[in-house]
Amino acid sequence: MIEFKNVTKRYGSKTAVEDASFYVKEGEFFVLIGPSGSGKTTTLKMINRLIPLTEGYIYFKDKPVSDYEVHEMRWDIGYVLQQIALFPHMTIKENIAQVPQMKKWKEADIDQRTAELMTMVGLDPDTYKDRKPAELSGGQQQRVGVIRALAADPPVILMDEPFSALDPITRESLQDDLTALQQEIKKTIVFVTHDIKEAMKLGDRICLFNEGRIEQIGTPEEFLTAPKNDFVQEFIGYQREENETIGEFIRADSAEAEEAVYPLVEESTKIEDAFKVFAEHEAVAVRTAKGNKLLSRRDVFKHLSDKRGDSA
Known part of the structure; x- marks a missing residue:
């Protein structure tokens, strides 16, 4: 374009x-x-x-x-x-x-x-x-x-x-x-x-x-x-921790996944592996095995950038 x-x-x-x-x-x-x-x-x-x-x-x-x-x-x-x-x-x-x-x-x-x-x-x-x-x-x-x-x-x-x-x-x-x-x-x-x-x-x-x-x-x-x-x-301005996992970004008010159309990940999944899941499935969100919580790709970036702001 x-x-x-x-x-x-x-x-x-x-x-x-x-x-x-x-x-x-x-x-x-x-x-x-x-x-x-x-x-x-x-x-x-x-x-x-x-x-x-x-x-x-x-x-x-x-x-x-x-x-x-x-x-x-x-x-x-x-x-x-x-x-x-x-x-x-x-x-x-x-x-x-x-x-x-x-x-x-x-x-x-x-x-x-x-x-x-x-x-x-x-x-x-x-x-x-x-x-x-x-x-x-x-x-x-x-x-x-x-x-x-x-x-x-x-x-x-x-x-x-x-x-x-x-x-x-x-x-x-x-x-x-x-x-x-x-x-x-x-x-x-x-x-x-x-x-x-x-x-x-x-x-x-x-x-x-x-x-x-x-x-x-x-x-x-x-x-x-x-x-x-x-x-x-x-x-x-953000130093990624080596063992940072997707579970760290799940909050009590995170939405529940209404449909099983999103890729399933364990809360112990490392951030870099979660990124691979988003890319492989061309997914805008994943759902967690524990609690069936929905976490979008943009949510992950928002939480990461918020942590970046906290540490700046």
Whole structure:
């Protein structure tokens, strides 16, 4: 879907991104992460040509991005900013309708799409569509920002630290909402964050930058079990214990598995072996032999990252 081949971006004598190569698969949630100034946001903005590259090639749907008409390409790439950036003088419906109107959709189709998207993120259309952004909370405004990027049904969504300005409770709620939404819409999402907990929770794969260079690309499991160097280990900030088991993450309030469709694991199963079970069965969750408790892949990452935060 999106491919970088030896991409470099320079500003005069300063190199912001150096020789970056990676491929984002269709339907993948791909996270760009790194310290401030590491090149992650520059990389994101080169995808839709908000920033021009200096060397190399970027391909979108097997075609160099430079071959597209800029405005037409951007219609096919939704964009969600850290600053919510809704038009304050427009209603919520008018904000959502911007790109569909540019693409000359029929008004009835815009109405249907607006109602569908608002319902997806828990905003009743009849209640909210005619309100102005100032009448919504920060979390509600950011939900509108997300679905505005989805309005014209683009295959790709770029998200530049969309939740970083929100309070922790709202931020976690929106992360959960985005996870559920992605399971339904299955878009290709490239997501920038500086928060490793957020990256572990959301990403199918993670690309870690440092001073413009890629240090490691891999699944959350690979970052936890096989960090490539000291920088990666330090950035993750979590030292996995040798005999850590799945049973350590089962809580009294963990949900019970209603159906026997999830792979069965013993509570004594080591974390790295549980990761293998998730991968082999392409499972989003496992159930424990003792107590029939349900433990999702993302639950494991959340608990691991919480432990990382406790030890930081």
